[in-house]
Amino acid sequence: MIKLNYTIEGGDFSRAGYASSQVKKNLKQLGVDQKIIKNIVVALYEAEVNIVAHAQKGNIEVLISPTGVKMIVSDQGPGIVDVGQAMQVGFSTASEKVRQMGFGAGMGLPNIKRNVDRLDIETKVGKGTTLTMIKDF
Amino acid sequence: MKLEQVIEIVNAKVICGSVKANNIERGFCSDLMSDVLTIDTDKLLIITGLANVQAIRTAEMADVNCILLVRNKKATADMIKVAEENNMIIMETSFSMFHVAGKLYEAGLKPVY
């Protein structure tokens, strides 16, 4: 079992994607199938961008076992008022700054869902959000 | 299509990466990175006006190694650094996205859908 851990700063778009990039390098080194790696890192990157775009700060924990990965992406932030609505393509509360960074079209959570085998969202308004994502090899 | 051909058609300047022996089959135009992240196609060229490091990170996650910046957008130092780490090619052209897409389509570059 390999455990990776990264701290993410809200608002810092210059570093957004660094953690996902490191995870990709690790998975590559382990010889995981390229298509599966792409699924994993696309989901993780969208989740990482969501911390940067929507929250104050957060944490990414990735557990790699011989059979798959579990990613726990948690943040301290505003939380999500209506998860069902947030899951819909096109729903977004992203700021102009986020849109200038190439995100904020309300596709992140749907992109995440499509790329993993399991997605759980736990959120508390005013406190923060935790995404747990599982992808089997 | 050979990358060399792309460079000639849109009068592109290569900012980093090695163009030789690189082939692409399809092109995708977007300034929206979540859109790029939905695509699952090999030998893809991303054509974008988004000149920030998220364009390069997106390409990295999507296993795309060629990016063409349009509308005279310039690659930043950050972008070049991340692209070089990942053996990616960044090119720049002063033409608009529409012009670039039209010319490359005409020359036989295929769309993703």
Ligand SMILES: Nc1ncnc2c1ncn2[C@@H]1O[C@H](COP(=O)(O)OP(=O)(O)O)[C@@H](O)[C@H]1O
């Ligand atoms: N970590 C988060 N904290 C707070 N709100 C979030 C978070 N992730 C997503 N959201 C909410 O869900 C919406 C949809 O998210 P997403 O599908 O990633 O689209 P986008 O980030 O482009 O807006 C966001 O606009 C935001 O309102």
Ligand SMILES: [Mg+2]
């Ligand atoms: Mg998002």
